[in-house]
Amino acid sequence: MMNVKKSQVLRNVSEVPSVLAFSQTAPDAGDFGGSIRILLRWKGSIYKKIWKDLLVYYGLYYLITIIHNYVLDEDGKIAFGALAKYCLKNSNSINVMIMLTFFTTTAMHRLFAMQTMIPGTAKVITYFVLSLKPNLPEGPIIVEQFARWTVLAWILTFRTVSKPLRSMFPDIISLQVAGIVKEKERLLLERVETEQNKTPRALMVIDWMLLLMKDCSIQNRFSEKSNYIKVVEVVMTFKKGCGNTIKFATNNMPYALIQAVIIVVYTYGFVTLMARNVEEASTCTFVEVIVNYVPVVPSMQFFVFLVWLDFGRVAVNPFGTDDDDIDVPLLFKTHVQDCFRLANLYSQDFEQIFGPLPQHQHNQDPSSQSATPM
Known part of the structure; x- marks a missing residue:
């Protein structure tokens, strides 16, 4: 009876996708090559988590740039420039670090407690x-x-x-x-x-x-x-x-906390979209023009916060479908x-598998014992 149930249950278990049979080992970054391999890894990487957000961010950035350059009239450009300068001046006033630190610390403590129990x-x-x-x-x-x-x-x-x-x-x-x-x-x-x-x-x-x-x-x-x-x-x-x-x-963690962190991070991202120098191209140097059209630094700051946010959200539910989940x-x-x-x-029975254990002889023949050197 037990063998029948065993075969039935194991047959059902065997239907689990074969990819589940491979466990993820800890990353090895002991040398330079190991660090490069970790940076180029796609599964479970930050690139896999944020590439869609990256496309949307740059798409909106260039859309706003096109609207400013080719759609707005002179009055609209003046108003846009004032708004852009205001966002550029106050982009660093949004304290995202405190909110993210509290959120990720709470999520990680909760994750570690869950894993231990x-x-x-x-x-x-x-x-x-x-x-x-x-x-x-x-x-x-x-x-x-x-x-x-x-x-x-x-x-x-x-x-x-x-x-x-x-x-x-x-x-x-x-x-x-x-x-x-x-x-x-x-x-x-x-x-x-x-x-x-x-x-x-x-x-x-x-x-x-x-x-x-x-x-x-x-x-x-x-x-x-x-x-x-x-x-x-x-x-x-x-x-x-x-x-x-x-x-x-x-x-679970309150949705209000998760919503507050999401709002803060994406608000910061929207501010960095608008924060730019919209001076006329004739008055800007070549480097300034490149910086205006390729927002590397603002996007890097936003995506560092976004990765931090995603890391905390993964820790909130470690039993989901992400690559790093349990x-x-x-x-x-x-x-x-x-x-x-x-x-x-x-x-x-132990003896059926390994046979009887050898008996220890307590009384040995003195003649069979080797002489002990003095």
Whole structure:
């Protein structure tokens, strides 16, 4: 029965795109060549994030330049010049640094806290498997059910925060098709919505795990009575991690803060679009003309702030679809494989795999011992 479910679930997991099988390693910038390779990298780079904004910025800049040179009359050019000088004078008065520093610091602290409390399934399954008495007739079935419920709780937790995982499993029926949920379990989970129960589904599955552990304790299936309390502590730690992950999704950063930062950055960008010297070309040097038509410095300042803003926005939701986000589908695949591997520990025996260990001889023949040099 377990082998059938294993093949069914792994077949579903194998449908995850093969690109997920490659993990991103940390950049190596120990030498000059490594720094150049990092600068030229496209995947997960700042160029990939801001190239559209770059096109829009320069398109608007040259559109405004064309309007000034060929559309406006003399009075319009005078008014435009006054506005351009005003923006040029006050472009540095907008303190974007304070707002961005507060936003990115808050987002990064939140990201690091989230990464440290991501729940895992291996410890929970291992504790339970090794706490049971060996060779129980119902042992493999109990272990399989407990391990499957652990993975199910993990999936239901991360469906609340990860859009790619929701795309893989849009509803409970898809989980049943994948062999992760049984029909009776699906009905119990779907009843939550009909009864308007506010308890997250993942926490309900953990309650099932606690009930199974309670039954194992009553039926004296643990090797020692203290094992029951130890496994309960591990499961409650897992439950706390799942609950914190759900809170991460429900208690997200205020939209007002994100909107305020976006408004400040794009307002600064609009000011740099207008901030220019519109003196007649005859009175400007060649360098001034080039600077007016190629706004390198204003655009560089704006895009430094824009990259900073995008970095903070990525940190707000580390479970999205960006290149640098946490690969939740790959984590799911790993947890499923760990589930079956750890559950098989119950029916495996060390001597069947490696053979009996050599016996240590405490009483050795004195004649066989070599003389110790003085």
